[in-house]
Amino acid sequence: MSQEEKVLSYLEDKYNKEFEIEYSKEGSELFPKMYGGDNYVVHPKDNNEIVFSVEALPDESGFADGYTTANWAYELENFNKEAIDRYLPELSEFKIMLRASPGIITENVDSKEIDALIKESPEEFTVILKTVVRTSNIPNVQEYSDAIYKLFNLVKGLKAKDYIVTVGFVDSESNISDYIRTANVNNISWENLDAKVYGFVTLDNRLAPENPGNGVNPNLLINSKNDVVNHYESLEE
Structure with a gap:
C-alpha cells in the first residue's frame, strides 16, 4: 500500500x-x-x-x-446559507469554518446537530465566517456596513464563545473561488492572497458590546452598523 x-x-x-x-x-x-x-x-x-x-x-x-469539524462546518453553512446570501452583495462567496476542542469531537463524532451542540457547549467552539465581496475599485465600506453588521450578529447568534467574521474586498476580475472553497486548510491571509485585495474588515467576539474583551477600546465596539467602517484595513499602497 x-x-x-x-x-x-x-x-x-x-x-x-x-x-x-x-x-x-x-x-x-x-x-x-x-x-x-x-x-x-x-x-x-x-x-x-x-x-x-x-x-x-x-x-x-x-x-x-479534521473531517468531523469540516463536516459540522458544512452543516452549519447550509443551515445559515439563505440568511447569509440575503445579506451579501451579488457574486459574493463565503465559507463557514469551525474549530472545536478534541474532547467535544471525540464525544460527538457522529452528531449532525451542530447548532444545538454549540449552544450546549459554547466554550468548546470557534465559528469563523470568511466572505469575499467583489468590487471593481476601492470600496466605499459604508455601503457594505449594514450587511457586515448583520453577518456579525448572525454569527454571534450561533452562540459559540469565540467567533470571527472576516470580509475581504477583492477585485472583480480575480478568480479566488478555490481560495474560499479550501479556506479550512489553506491558512492564507488577505494580505498574502495571490489576488488584488483592496482591503478587509475583521470583527470578532471581543468587539461585542454586551461582553467586550479585556483592554478593547470602547470606541471600537460594534454597537451599530456605523461602527463597522472603523475596522476597515486598506491594502492599497
Missing part, C-alpha cells in the same frame, strides 16, 4: 464513505514530532466543498484528520 492508499483506507474505514486526495505536502523526516508529518488535503468523493486535512502521525502510528 502506498501512503496515499493508507490515508484513503483509514478514512473510508473510519467514516464508511469514499474520499479523494486533492494534494499532499511532505512533512519533516527528521523531526516529525516537532514540525509534523506528511499532510494530505482531502474531500469526500461526493462533495468537494467539505475540505479537510489528514496528517500522518510520527512513528507510523496512524493518522489524525
